[in-house]
Amino acid sequence: MIKILFFFILTAFYCNVSVSQVPLNSSNKSVVKRNYNDITGILGAFPDEINLLLTQVKQKKERSIQNILFIEGILNNRRVVIAQTGIGKVNAAITTTLMVEHFSPQQIIFTGIAGGINPELSPGDLVIGSKVAHHDYGTVTPDSMIVRPTRNPSTMLENPVYFKCDSMLILLSEEAGKSIKLEQITINHDARIPKVIKGIIVTGDVFVSSEKTTEHLRTRMNAEATEMEGAAVAQVCYQQKQPFIVIRSISDNANTKASHDIRSFYQVAANNSASLVMAIVKSIAK
Template identity: 55%
Template sequence: MKKSLLLFLLFFLQITNINAQSVTGVLGAFPPELVLLQSRMEEKKDTIIQQIRFTKGKLNGRQIVLAQTGIGKVNAAITTTLMIEHFKPREIIFSGIAGGIDPALNPGDIVIGTHVTYHDFGMVEDNGMQYWSTKNPATMLENPRSFVCDSTLVKKALAVSKGLTFSKIKRENGSFEPAVKQGIIVTGDVFVSSEIITKRLREELNAAATEMEGAAIAQTCYQQNTPFLIIRSLSDNANEKAQNDIMAFYDIAAHNAATLVMAVVGKM
């Protein structure tokens, strides 16, 4: 009896210790995507690795490590790799803005990624794009063409979003509460400002939103066995107005994405 009790206590202490030591990685591409998260962090301590600043601290009671990736796929992959190697996060969550592809979505609305895929990896032909899968160079095994966001994190994000108050979006016909939807997010090293491209991404990839980092983070996490979630709020509709819209809406979009990420982190 005493031996069984001792084993149980050792097991309990081990699990408690693991939970106490585990951290959640949080990423954003550029300063506006991280400003709210940084302002709410407590007990902050910076570590510089390969000239990249990683900030450890508490957010909503959860131990996190926060970093700015920079814009684009290579920057995102480098920062994600360093975060996994040096901090071993239990999961990684990206918070940021995106261009809307789903015609039902508007600036300020939020997309919780269910899948993330590249829209610029493959072969360009006269009749369009042939999309390829990436390959893990260590194993030479082919990766899935679409990386699946962690289902537990997706469900958690959807659940907590129902009780949150987001910044309203002001449009010509009034102010609106942002919608929260789940969907496919596509990634490429281009800023999409074309209805022709938007239509193609919707038809060929069933994309809800497009951005420049998510799939690189997803691929890195997939190859390093780290659960991940990509959360994006729309700054524009990836059409001819995108360059003007992003200037008008990126602050609100970044704030809404970060608001949801904070709530998810608080439920870890």
């Protein structure tokens, strides 16, 4: 009996040793396989960023998960699930994770407003994200901010600094942007039709209202726009092998007038971003 007991203890010991010696970056921890459902996930931080979408959704069905409301239905002949993330990267990551886990959408689209970094952008203009990056993750030095890559928690390997948006979604967005009808913007009594461009969007847990910061983000990161959720969504999607894209409409120019401008142009910017998303969804449904 003692010999048998000793055998089981010894066996358990060697099994534990063998498991503990598996490196964190081994393939069994780095590969994520996803079985996607025939559904598109749509996220926005503020109520007004998703309200226009919700008015067009048919056969609505609400589902609360961890006190976050997910609304399923049909939008432009496509099954969708829509949720409001709330402001900031942590809220965005939580909601994205729940959406991926419980709905397994084929793709995730983030829609909303942003501060313009490119000086040629004006309120109402749209930016189709080609890449998304954290601008506030890294090392703060006496005279600069050195942006560094985040890490995948399951492998401890570095993520890319710039998360690439899905190439097919970029193409669909660009095609939709050529024919979409957007709300005009009136600035200083001058009405103009917003333009649609593609470029880098950067994310931080700060509302940028500084010419110096916008110049830094433009020079160091080649950013077109800045906001507070996109890179968190992108990081979750990247780590979970989930196709995604971030769509943003400019509400201000991230300068000292940003707080004033966002109040003036927030609604039009939110609607223009949602309008492009609806056109993208329509293309996906074809």
